[in-house]
Amino acid sequence: xxxxxxxxxxxxxxxxxxxxxxxxxxxxxxxxxxxxxxxxxxxxxxxxxxxxxxxxxxxxxxxxxxxxxxxxxxxxxxxxxxxxxxxxxxxxxxxxxxxxxxxxxxxxxxxxx
Numbered sequence: 694x695x696x697x698x699x700x701x702x703x704x705x706x707x708x709x710x711x712x713x714x715x716x717x718x719x720x721x722x723x724x725x726x727x728x729x730x731x732x733x734x735x736x737x738x739x740x741x742x743x744x745x746x747x748x749x750x751x752x753x754x755x756x757x758x759x760x761x762x763x764x765x766x767x768x769x770x771x772x773x774x775x776x777x778x779x780x781x782x783x784x785x786x787x788x789x790x791x792x793x794x795x796x797x798x799x800x801x802x803x804x805x806x
C-alpha cells in the first residue's frame with residue numbers, strides 16, 4: 694500500500710515538474726506571472742512565477758518596450774506595498790516579499806546598465 698502511495702506521489706511530482714519546466718521554457722511565460730501572483734494559492738507557485746519573471750528580466754529587459762518595463766516595475770512596487778501594509782500580512786508573506794524585493798532590485802539593476 695505505501696509503495697503505491699509513494700509511487701503515485703513521485704509520479705505526480707514528476708508530472709508537475711514537467712509542466713512547470715515546459716511553462717518556463719515558453720517564451721511568453723513571463724507575461725502570465727502577474728496573473729499567477731494574483732490568483733495562485735500556493736506560495737511555491739508564486740515563487741516559481743517570480744523565477745520565470747526574473748529569467749525574463751535577465752534575458753530580455755533591454756528589448757522590452759518602455760511601457761512594459763515601467764508596468765513591471767510599477768506592478769512589483771504595488772504588490773510589495775500591498776503585502777507589506779500590515780505586520781500580519783508581511784509576516785505571513787515574508788518569503789514572497791523577499792523574493793519580490795530581489796526581483797525589483799534585479800529590475801532596477803537592469804535599468805541602470
